[in-house]
Amino acid sequence: MVDTSAIYQFLVNCLTNTGDIEQHPKYKNISFIVQDAAEPIELPPARKEYDTVIQSMGLCSHRSPVDLLRNLGKVCKKDSGKIILLEHGRSHYEWLNNILDSLAPEHAERWGCWWNRDVEGIVKESGLVVEKVSRYHFGTTYWIEARPAESLAPNS
């Protein structure tokens, strides 16, 4: 069983130690890096690329979501790597998009979250290759499975 309080305390320690890579004394295969996700991402020692990159509910909040996705693609295995996105954004329905659009600036000002972003459009623009898209909650919640664009060179 995982001791979540220890992980929580470790996360707090990491967050007060911005910029460092830390290893938890108990969970040796987990490390936390506090950084801008669009900046070059340090790869784990003895590995060249990550097998899987999971990103959740970040495209709404990042200043440049396309750059963020391209950056994630750079550190993911080109042949077999997967990028999993759990995101929220525009709906299937225009009546709901109109509500999201009209309240978006106020919502973003308060929470730093643009809830009317075109998530599928952002992923397409990033060049990631989409393998699966599932949408829930009137189409506002997205589960996307993708893989890196082959043209992206690691940390270029």
Ligand SMILES: C[S@@+](CC[C@H](N)C(=O)[O-])C[C@H]1O[C@@H](n2cnc3c(N)ncnc32)[C@H](O)[C@@H]1O
């Ligand atoms: C809605 S929260 C989602 C948090 C978490 N991923 C989750 O799913 O519960 C959006 C997160 O994006 C983070 N964020 C915004 N800009 C970022 C950036 N440039 N690099 C890394 N994280 C960023 C914010 O700090 C915030 O924690």
